[in-house]
Amino acid sequence: MLYRPFGQTGKRVSVIGAGCMRFETPQNDRDIGRAAETLLHAHARGINYFDTAPYYCGDRSEDIVGAAVRQLKPGTFYLSSKCDKADGAAFRKGLERSLQRLGVDRIHFFHIWCLMNPTQWAERKDRGAVREALRAKEEGLIEHLVFSSHMDGEETAAVIAEGIFEGVTLGFNAANFRFRRSALEAAARAGLGVVTMNPLAGGLIPAHPKRFDFIREKNDPDVVTAALRFNLSHAAITCALVGFRNPADVDSALAALDEFAPRTDAEIARVERHLEEGFDGLCTGCEYCLPCPADIPIPRMMDSYNMLILEGEKKAVQERLHWQWSLDQTVAGQCTECGACEERCTQHLPIIRRLKEIRAL
Ligand code: SF4
Ligand code: SF4
Known part of the structure; x- marks a missing residue:
């Protein structure tokens, strides 16, 4: 030990x-x-x-x-x-x-x-x-x-x-x-x-x-x-x-x-690079999308959306929002679609569309 x-x-x-x-x-x-x-x-x-x-x-x-x-x-x-x-x-x-x-x-x-x-x-x-x-x-x-x-x-x-x-x-x-x-x-x-x-x-x-x-x-x-x-x-x-x-x-x-x-x-940096480059469609939690003028905790919302990609179940998104982040999907409804976050997202994620999907869960 x-x-x-x-x-x-x-x-x-x-x-x-x-x-x-x-x-x-x-x-x-x-x-x-x-x-x-x-x-x-x-x-x-x-x-x-x-x-x-x-x-x-x-x-x-x-x-x-x-x-x-x-x-x-x-x-x-x-x-x-x-x-x-x-x-x-x-x-x-x-x-x-x-x-x-x-x-x-x-x-x-x-x-x-x-x-x-x-x-x-x-x-x-x-x-x-x-x-x-x-x-x-x-x-x-x-x-x-x-x-x-x-x-x-x-x-x-x-x-x-x-x-x-x-x-x-x-x-x-x-x-x-x-x-x-x-x-x-x-x-x-x-x-x-x-x-x-x-x-x-x-x-x-x-x-x-x-x-x-x-x-x-x-x-x-x-x-x-x-x-x-x-x-x-x-x-x-x-x-x-x-x-x-x-x-x-x-x-x-x-x-x-x-x-x-x-x-x-170097090995830790390699994992980080892979998260940045290789995880197509997954939010990597880098937080570059912030701040949001509507105060939406975008990385937490997108982290929860990851569950849909990884597990294929809407319920997994709701559980992640609730248990990991103490959020519910109504927060996604505050988005004004200003687009600022999508311009900054390192993974070029369709954040606005994903927020709409979360809202509709
Ligand atoms: S598009 Fe929506 S989530 Fe993105 S910064 Fe604007 S208000 Fe926030
Ligand atoms: S910039 Fe994109 S990948 Fe990074 S935390 Fe925000 S939504 Fe996730």
């Missing part, structure tokens, strides 16, 4: 972390025990970062993680959990519930969870969540305060610049890294630990191995291995989360570390 320092916290974290969101929803204690066995296997193989949250696995993920860590020696693992409440009292209640379900008296990494846009970040501060989190840190209930972001690179970088956090969790993978690279650079400058979620682009990469074959280097047996290695090739990334369903998932993720050698800058 490889370990990297988590920012300036003094902790060393395994480069692959256990994402605890993919276990089947437990129906009874035996199911919880079985899922916990997977985490014990991950720990035995050197994984020391367990990322859980309320709601995951039918709201039982924290129970599963709690069942696992009760069997482990303290000091040999780090727990990460989260709260998405803006209200201070609700945040505190959520934290106390997590502590109770995990069966611990402090959580190593606790997240201000799931910032989708700067307005939400302002709310977490204005309504007391951040104040409560800092108080809990002073009390020793939280060791390190971190946040998770679905915002674009610049918006995430702006939160980092406020100096409140010791780490950030964000989506970063071979398909979207251009969206998020500035956040990674900001985190590195500020000395934050970085945990990446979604290294397989929400299943997009393994579901379309031929389309993503270009991310493979010579010694990568498949696109999944290549995607993990691509992620970990960025020195600013401390740990990439992989959602495990069973011990075999653990072993297959860890196989990516066998003979792992970080990609060179």
Whole structure:
């Protein structure tokens, strides 16, 4: 196992972390025990970062993680959990519930969870969540305060610049890294630990191995291995989360570390060039189309439209808009057809037509 320092916290974290969101929803204690066995296997193989949250696995993920860590020696693992409440009292209640379900008296990494846009970040501060989190840190209930972001690179970088956090969790993978690279650079400058979620682009990469074959280097047996290695090739990334369903998932993720050698800058640039040049019809997330005078988040809309090209299903577009970006298709109706974005689009995409298609879904 490889370990990297988590920012300036003094902790060393395994480069692959256990994402605890993919276990089947437990129906009874035996199911919880079985899922916990997977985490014990991950720990035995050197994984020391367990990322859980309320709601995951039918709201039982924290129970599963709690069942696992009760069997482990303290000091040999780090727990990460989260709260998405803006209200201070609700945040505190959520934290106390997590502590109770995990069966611990402090959580190593606790997240201000799931910032989708700067307005939400302002709310977490204005309504007391951040104040409560800092108080809990002073009390020793939280060791390190971190946040998770679905915002674009610049918006995430702006939160980092406020100096409140010791780490950030964000989506970063071979398909979207251009969206998020500035956040990674900001985190590195500020000395934050970085945990990446979604290294397989929400299943997009393994579901379309031929389309993503270009991310493979010579010694990568498949696109999944290549995607993990691509992620970990960025020195600013401390740990990439992989959602495990069973011990075999653990072993297959860890196989990516066998003979792992970080990609060179030239190899990363080659992937970027391919995204620019070779992905005919796909939005590559470069953001050159912005700004839009109607404030339409064009890259997010076009990223969602990618799902129609890759998966051929309208439903996949709606799900991407909703779950990845917290948008719905009515936003597309704000387009005034000024054409400014199409003039700037590096992929020469028919953005106006695609927005109309999204609106009509
Ligand atoms: S054409 Fe529509 S989406 Fe493009 S910049 Fe103009 S208003 Fe925005
Ligand atoms: S310029 Fe084109 S390819 Fe780049 S983000 Fe905008 S729509 Fe996507």
